[in-house]
Structures are given as structure tokens and as C-alpha cells.
Amino acid sequence: MNATLNPLLSADVLPNFAAVSPEHVGPAIDQLIAHARAERARVNATEAPTWDNVVEPLARVHERLARIFGAVGHLNSVVSSPALRDAYNAALEKVTAYYTDLGLDRGLYERYRAIAAQPGGLDAAQRRLLDHELRDFRLSGIELEGAPRDRFHAIQEALSKASARFSDNVLDAVNAWSLDVPIDELAGMPADAVSAARQRAQEAGLGDGLARLNLQGPCYMAVMQHAERRSLREAVYRGHATRASDEGDARFDNGSLIEEILSLRLEEARLLGFPHFAAMSMVPKMAASAEEVLGFVRDMAARARPYAERDLAELRAFARERLGLDALEPWDIAWASEKLRQTRYAFSEETLRRYFPAPAVIDGLYRLVESLYGVRIREAVSPYGVWHPDVRYFRVEEGEPGQARLVGEFFLDLYARADKQGGAWADTARTRMLLRSGAGNQLATPIAFLTCNFPAPVDGRPALLSHDDVLTLFHEFGHGLHLLLTEVDLYGLSGFGHVEWDAVELPSQFMENYAWEWEVLRQLTRHVDSGESLPRDLYERMRAARNFQAGLSTVRQMEFALFDLLLHMRSEPTDRQGVLDLLDRVRDEVAVIRPPRYNRMPWSFSHIFAGGYAAGYYSYKWAEVLSADAYSRFEEEGVVSPVAGGDFRREILARGGSRDAMENFIAFRGRPPSIDALLRHNGMAPTL
DSSP states (O other): OOGGGOHHHHOSSSOOGGGOOHHHHHHHHHHHHHHHHHHHHHHHTOSSOOIIIIIHHHHHHHHHHHHHHHHHHHHHHHSOOHHHHHHHHHHHHHHHHHHHHHHTOHHHHHHHHHHHHSSSSOOHHHHHHHHHHHHHHHHTTTTOOHHHHHHHHHHHHHHHHHHHHHHHHHHHHHHHOOEEEEGGGGTTSOHHHHHHHHHHHHHTTOOTTEEEEOSSHHHHHHHHHHOOOHHHHHHHHHHHHTTTSTTSOGGGOOHHHHHHHHHHHHHHHHHTTOSSHHHHHTTTSSSSOHHHHHHHHHHHHHHHHHHHHHHHHHHHHHHHHHSOOSSOOHHHHHHHHHHHHHHHHSOOHHHHHTTOBHHHHHHHHHHHHHHHHSOEEEEEOOTTOOSSTTOEEEEEEESSTTSOEEEEEEEEEEEOOTTSOSSOEEEEEEOOEEEOOTTOOEEEOOEEEEEEEEOOOBTTBOOBOOHHHHHHHHHHHHHHHHHHTOOOOSTTTSTTTTOOGGGTTHHHHHHHGGGGOHHHHHHHOOOTTTOOOOOHHHHHHHHHTTTTTHHHHHHHHHHHHHHHHHHHTOSSOOOHHHHHHHHHHHHHHSOSSOOOTTOOGGGGOHHHHTSSOTTTTTHHHHHHHHHHHHHHHHHHHOTTOHHHHHHHHHHTGGGTTSSOHHHHHHHHHSSOOOSHHHHHHTTOOOOO
8 A cells, every 4th residue: 555545654653543545554563563663673784883873763663563563452442343453453563573573583682782882972871771671682582592582472472362352342331231120210320420321222222201321431330339229330330240251241351361361471480490470570670579569469468358347347337237238249339439428528529520620620720720720721623633523632732832842742532432442551652752864863752642541521511520530540641651651762761651561650649649638629520500619528528538438449459469379370271260369369458348259340351451551550549559659749848739730740750661660769758668658648547
């Protein structure tokens, strides 16, 4: 295909998203890979390797390949279709094969080693990047020969395919499930959720008076928290708990993929000389070993469990005495908890949502970021088009009006759709990079994708966010700031580049703290009907409820983290039953709530089977220690302190992977991290 006719090839920065079709994907990826292979062959022929004739040109071609393939992957996540999925998966196989071959390129490895050994001529960032690249070469099997080398190559391709299929099965299972019920069975649910369910029924050609429920996040949570009909909650809970499993629609059963992924990861680790996958996973992380992480997770679980037991006892007593439920089932937990919250703190989640229309929340978030970091966020028309009418595009600038300097750009895609992967995430559309040439250096500024799955606007009214939604938005925007405010110019070290995985969540979890501050909330709340800001008394009640069931929440996180870690510390292959048996043992140790036997949580645990969190789910809590302690400086100096904000931007957000995460933290906080702030924030600080 002619490059001028292919938006993926004709773009200097990003393609026109609206113009990209599945047939564009294959030719574009083939050409980009061919270009990258040719450049590798050229630099491998150099007899006197230097940074300028090896590292720099390869960075250019690999950045373009990553940028264009990343755009394709993003489209597959947010506007998926059978044709686009097929095109993406075919391209994924080729890209995986290319990068696997790159990691096994002995000639290139030797040239990197030669450059690293040269005295002088490199700055600290360049040396750090080379150190990371050489480490990654070793983790990519560069020291393997013969059959083990070939097998390692095959494992990478098989893992890539299996992970993509796992993710596809979860999306397909969610989209295939629906439950049609009379409108009057939705008693207790928020009006906008009922309207959306009625609209789905009408679009499906159902008769008047019917509603269609689904497993997408906004609908699922509305049912579980608010639906008065217990049998309805149970039906939706079962659909969610069995999605992509043998207990649900067998077409999307992920059981065999779980076995395959675990087996391949173990084999991969053993080929590289590690006893299990978790040991290999720790090499590029802050944590020194899997055993250290195991101790951390078990310590957090032990600290939280007494609080969780207290939370559950209170909930059971309330359900028995006030709700008439002698036995509290898993599908009752969220509903009864919401009732208890309303009784104890005299407000409901639905009352609170009416103060959080999405436009007001977004405007307030932007004002906060501008105050903290000295930037300006301005909405504009995307020069790259958009993939859906709901998507908005923004520029981040700094400097005086009229002389503003572009810092970065981002896309905001907030609302759930049938063709969109569930969850929320931030990703790189383009990383910051200094392009050096004889004609002069040119800075490529970063671009980010920020994606959520909130309830969409209904009946011409703005979308209303729960406070949990607000926390999610702040979390993902923290990731976005990590990408956008980087000041590192080297491809591979800017943004998320080579940041230790268990420190990546620091900026995101740090931002969540602001969603609890009066100084911030009064600026981003506006009642959907009256326009009034959140009343101070309602805020105080919400703040008092901050640690409501914090024990239950923490042990749930530790259950996931411990399961993930122990699963990947196994030195023998694990079948489906072994996965369930391990989960039972983890729950015996950590959990206080036991789901029914049909629950198949691992079958949709995309974080560890289709994302980057394998043997790394603990990093959410690990980084929360860092984020809570970092935020404690703002509590001491002023939560919107521009001085502390400037230091956080300079020492944390700007650094990318150019310095160890622990060095970043100490440079900002003046000391190593302490767990005290996290325990205090979670209401689990020891009493004197």
C-alpha cells in the first residue's frame, strides 16, 4: 500500500484516527519492521560503534514502530471490531517476533557493550540507558545458544498470542452477557443507570417496560450497590464472577490459556537460570527479591486483617438487625455496605454523585494541576482526529500567554462502550524524545492516552461520577502527568521508560489524595441541578467515611497480590485446579469473605494474565507506601503548595527512568520512605 494512502505511514506524529481501517494495519507494520531491520543491519555493520551511529538511529526507528503500533493497539482497545482485532493480532505476532529477535541480536549486544566500555563521551543518562539495555538483553536470552535460544524465541511469540486471546475473551464474555428484566425490577438503582438500561433495551428492539443489564462497570456497580431485588443482584454477580470461564459462556473460557501462560512463563524463567518467574520479574523492580515482597504482602495482610474482621462483623450485624438478612452473601456485600454507609454517615453514594458532574470534575482537576505544577491545560481540536465523538483532546502548555511552550498533549476518553475494553488506564501515544540532526535538534513532546469507563451522559444531562470514579480519574491523570511532565530527552528513559514497575504507581496514587481535600473538592463540585458546590457538612461526612471498610478493601488487595506472587513463585507447572487450590489457600490465610465455588476470579484477572502485572500486583500497595509518604509533605506544607509541587514535578515526574526510584523519593522527601503515612491514611495506625 502506498504510504501516502495509509494514515499509519503518512503521519509524522500520530495517524488520523478516524481514517484508520483494519486493512491499513498489516502493510504499515510490515513496512515499519522492514525499515527497523534494515537499520539494524546497517548499525551492525559499523566497525567503530558510537552512541551517534548505533543507539541514536535505532532509537528513531524503534520509537516510530512503537508509536504507530501503539496507536493500533489503542484503537483495538477502545473501538474494537472483529476485523480490527484480527489485524491487530496478526500485527502483534510480527511485532513480538521482531522484538524477540532484537533481544537475541548478538551483534547489536556486543556493540552496546563496546559503547558502554568507552571511557568518557557519555553523560549519566546515556550510561544509565545502556546499563538498562544491556540488562534487558540478558533478560531477553542473549546468552542462550542453539535449541534453548530457538525455544526462547518461540515462547515469546506464544506468550504474546495467549495474552491477547485472554484479553479478547474477557471483552467478548462481557459483551455477550445480558439480562433483560422489567423496569420495575430495578428499584433502588440510580435514575441514570435505569435510563441507560432502558435505552439498551430499546436499541435491542425489546418491548416497552423492559431494561437490559450488562456486565460493563457502570451497570454492574449500579446493580450491586443499589438494586433492592436480591435475586437480581445474585444473577448479575454470577455473570460477573464467571465471565470468561468454564462456569460461564464456554466459548470464552480462559482456563487453558491460564495453564499455557503459566507454563510458558516458568519455562522462560528457567531458560534464563531463574528458579521461577517471580525471581526473573524482580530484576528490574525496586524490590530486591520475591521473598522480600512476600514478607511485605503478608505483613500488610496481617496488619489489615483485624480491621477487616471488625468491618465484616459490623456489616453482618447491621444486615441481620436492619436489613433482615441472616446470611450475608457475596452479592449482598456492596448493597448492604451502601446501606450501612448511609445509616452511619447520613449520605448515600447517589446523593454524592449529583455533586460530581463530569465537566465540573475535569475543570477542577485541571485547575489543581495548573496550581501545583505551573502549567496550563487547554482544550483544542485534535490535529490527529479522534476515534469516537466522546473523545476530547487537550494541550499542556507553560509560559506566558502568547509565548506559551507546548509541554505535551493528551486524549481523554471517559465513557464505557460495548466495543471498549473495561477498566481505566493511561498509555503513551508518543514519548518525549530529542531528535538530533545536522540541521539542528528538534524536541518531540509527549502525547498520552487517558482512558476510563464511566457512565455516559443520558437524556441530555452530564455524566455523574461517583467519588470512586473521581478517584479513578485522578489516579489515571497522575499516570498521565508522569508521561507528560517528563524532562528526559532520551527514548527509553523518558516518561515510564525504565521506571521500576513497583514505582510506576507512585504518581497515580499520589494524585488520589487530592480527591479527599476540601480545598480541592469545593472547586470541582457543582450540583447537577442547583449548581451549588459540595456543602461542607456533606464533605465532613464523606471524609469521615474515607476509611469505611478500609480493612476489607486492604485484605482484598492483599489477596490478589499474594495469589499473584505465590502463583509465579511456583517451580512446577500449574493446572487449572492447582490455580483454584492455591487461591483457596491464599483466602484461608488472608481473606475474611469467601466467594461461592463457582467464582472464577483468575479467569478474568487481566492484570496478571494480559497486562504487565504478573508477579507485580503487589506494586499497587508497595507504591502506595511511597505515595502516602510523599503526600505527607503536602499535608505539612499546604496541599496545593506550589513549592512542594515544583519539587515533586522536578524530582519525581520529570525524572522518568533516568534515576533510581528510591533516589527520586529521597531527593523529594529528604529521607527514605516510611509506612506510617499509609497506615494513618487507611485508619490503621497503631494507637499510643
